[in-house]
Each structure stands twice: as structure tokens, then as C-alpha cells.
Amino acid sequence: MRYDIPSARAGAKIGLLGGSFDPPHAGHVHISRAALKRFGLDEVWWLVSPGNPLKSTGPAPISRRMAAANAMITHPRIKVTDFEAQAGTRYTAATLKVLFAEYPKVNFTWLMGADNLAEFHLWGQWDWIMKNVRVGVLARPRDRLRALCSPTARRFRTARLPESERMLLAKAQPPAWCYVNLPMVDISSTQLRANGGWKR
Helix, strand or coil: CCCCCCCCCCCCEEEEEEECCCCCCHHHHHHHHHHHHHCCCCEEEEEECCCCCCCCCCCCCHHHHHHHHHHHCCCCCEEEECHHHHHCCCCHHHHHHHHHHHCCCCEEEEEECHHHHHCHHHCCCHHHHHHHCEEEEEECHHHHHHHHCCHHHHHCHHHEECHHHHHHHHHCCCCCEEEEECCCCCCCHHHHHHCCCCCC
């Protein structure tokens, strides 16, 4: 293996939570723990990105964000990695292609919130992503309308699994996605930075 990244056995069901984690917070932990349970995942990996291509300003140094993320993790099946920095990728599609090459027998599920689903059509190669990796959406009930009326949800409406079949997602053949409602921790990285809780 060319990268210093988590190990995974063949057939493992791994959830991927990508983001800048600037800073990491209880909401990230909440989503990760919910994903493990709701989708029957073996592990969730936090992919701490070098920077978000959709944001004009850069995040705090990745070493600081990695340290903060690792300090938050108490669950043995949630792991933190700077894989994107090691692989030199900034876009999700490129990251997934390298992960697929490194772990050809692992079942990956991309995890996101409803806000990401609503804007997913703005992501690079979003159509390819939906066709090549399972997608689990974990969201507040109040975010449902905008997300499920989004271009991505409409484009892939026939690939959506009902919430009652969420445990099938991790081994479903892409395109496959599932929207799960759950109570969310009402906090965001943006709020923490605005409140002075995280200095870049």
C-alpha cells in the first residue's frame, strides 16, 4: 500500500465522511455513530481534506485539524485520515478513484448531510460519483424538502432505497442512495469559527 491509511479487510463496509473539519465538532461524531448503526457499517473514516474547492478561503493547517479530529474520537470504529493530502486529491471523484484502486474489494459508502445533497450537482463529476459509490444521507427532518427536490435526487430517483431498506445500502450495487432522518446536533464548523471557538 502506497499510503499511510487505515487497513480494511476484503468485503468490509466502510463509510466515508469527507470535509475540511475546520473545526471538527460533536455533529461529525453524531453523524458517524448514526451511520455505523443505521447503515450497518463496519467503520467510518473521516477524510480530512487539504481544502474545500467550493470555498474561497483556506482552512486551518491540516496538522491542526487532524490533531483536533483525533482528539474527539472515542469510538473504536471511527478513524481519521489525511488520505487526500497524501494522494494529492482535492475533489471527491479523484479521491474515490484512488481509494477504489487501493481497496478494490472494500464496499465504500459516501456519507453526507442534506445540505450536501441539495448542492451535490455543483460538485465535480457528481454524476460519476453517484454512479460509482453508494451514498448515505443523514439529515434533520426539516432539511428534507430542499434535498429531495434537488437535481441529484431527481436525476437518481430510481436509485433511492427506502429508509426501511437502509441496511442493504452498504452492499448495494451503485447507483444506490438512501436518505435517513435523524435528530441532529445543531452545530456547525461555521458557527464555531464565527463564535471564536476556533482560530485559524
